[in-house]
Amino acid sequence: MMKKQDMNRDWIATAETLSSALPYLQRYDGAIVVVKLGGHAMGSDDAMETFARDIVLLRQVGVNPVIVHGGGPMINAMLDKLAIQSEFVNGKRVTDAATMEVVEMVLSGVVNKRIVQAINRQGGAGVGLSGKDANLITCTQANPDLGFVGTPDQMDPSVLHHLFEQDMIPVIAPIGAGPNGETFNINGDTAAGAIASALKADRLLLLTDVSGVKNGAGDVVTELKAADVEEMTATGVIAGGMIPKTETALSAVRNGVRACTIVDGRVPNAVLLELFTDHGAGSMIRP
Numbered sequence: 071m072m073k074k075q076d077m078n079r080d081w082i083a084t085a086e087t088l089s090s091a092l093p094y095l096q097r098y099d100g101a102i103v104v105v106k107l108g109g110h111a112m113g114s115d116d117a118m119e120t121f122a123r124d125i126v127l128l129r130q131v132g133v134n135p136v137i138v139h140g141g142g143p144m145i146n147a148m149l150d151k152l153a154i155q156s157e158f159v160n161g162k163r164v165t166d167a168a169t170m171e172v173v174e175m176v177l178s179g180v181v182n183k184r185i186v187q188a189i190n191r192q193g194g195a196g197v198g199l200s201g202k203d204a205n206l207i208t209c210t211q212a213n214p215d216l217g218f219v220g221t222p223d224q225m226d227p228s229v230l231h232h233l234f235e236q237d238m239i240p241v242i243a244p245i246g247a248g249p250n251g252e253t254f255n256i257n258g259d260t261a262a263g264a265i266a267s268a269l270k271a272d273r274l275l276l277l278t279d280v281s282g283v284k285n286g287a288g289d290v291v292t293e294l295k296a297a298d299v300e301e302m303t304a305t306g307v308i309a310g311g312m313i314p315k316t317e318t319a320l321s322a323v324r325n326g327v328r329a330c331t332i333v334d335g336r337v338p339n340a341v342l343l344e345l346f347t348d349h350g351a352g353s354m355i356r357p
């Protein structure tokens with residue numbers, strides 16, 4: 071059992087943490103923070119609850135959070151059940167018409183509503199959208215070899231501003247419409263970057279299942295510049311799902327997002343640690 075003296079020390083430490091958050095709370099008052107929650111970072115119901123509580127707390131202290139989610143592992147599970155084969159090229163899923171239907175069903179359905187519901191259970195007002203809603207994301211085809219994979223082309227973030235005004239928290243599935251009525255599958259990181267750029271967000275956090283971008287020796291690189299990303303990609307040190315993440319981070323900071331960090335979403339309260347303390351970890355990307 072904890073001694074009374076130790077308990078007092080614990081409370082004092084908690085109070086100190088809260089008190090030291092003041093400059094960060096002031097800095098982020100009214101800020102727009104886009105958080106990309108990767109499928110691998112979604113984890114258990116407990117982890118989802120902690121994530122949702124952090125997001126509702128952000129809203130409560132005057133931040134405008136926007137969640138953009140992935141769900142690659144959940145799409146894989148459904149494609150497996152339906153015996154549809156799937157392959158990735160440079161971190162993007164080759165998407166034919168049948169795959170596209172499954173992607174939209176899983177992302178806009180189960181995954182999106184799980185996050186919305188978790189936010190609402192913490193007392194927030196989460197609203198689920200995809201890039202199709204209110205013309206948020208219009209896409210062009212990324213590359214004919216990838217089928218219905220979209221590159222965000224035209225963005226209309228006005229619906230998000232309306233939701234901010236109403237204290238609502240947008241939760242966005244990475245699906246976009248094409249100019250001819252097509253539905254496009256957008257990599258979750260790419261969609262988050264496009265939304266952050268369109269909103270000129272203050273921060274973009276890409277939550278994933280590794281502690282950051284690792285170098286050849288396996289150590290996390292805490293700060294990367296464009297040249298580092300290019301070199302590490304060319305030499306294959308940055309590979310697979312990390313390619314769209316670092317590409318997104320670079321293009322976001324070049325397009326007016328103030329800072330982008332790739333963070334370990336498995337760490338409890340990763341979002342609060344990153345925004346409101348000195349203990350943010352992961353890799354910060356700069357132009």
Ligand SMILES: Nc1ncnc2c1ncn2[C@@H]1O[C@H](COP(=O)(O)OP(=O)(O)O)[C@@H](O)[C@H]1O
Nearest residue numbers: 108109110278279280283284307308309311312
């Ligand atoms: N240099 C690197 N540093 C860290 N992770 C890397 C690197 N290169 C490739 N990866 C891989 O990228 C993965 C993250 O991408 P992804 O699986 O798409 O995550 P998410 O589902 O969170 O979007 C990591 O789990 C890791 O296997």
Ligand SMILES: CC(=O)N[C@@H](CCC(=O)OP(=O)(O)O)C(=O)O
Nearest residue numbers: 109140141142162163256257258
């Ligand atoms: C084009 C493309 O690859 N789209 C992704 C969309 C989901 C996603 O990005 O999920 P994670 O963030 O969990 O990886 C896919 O089909 O898997």
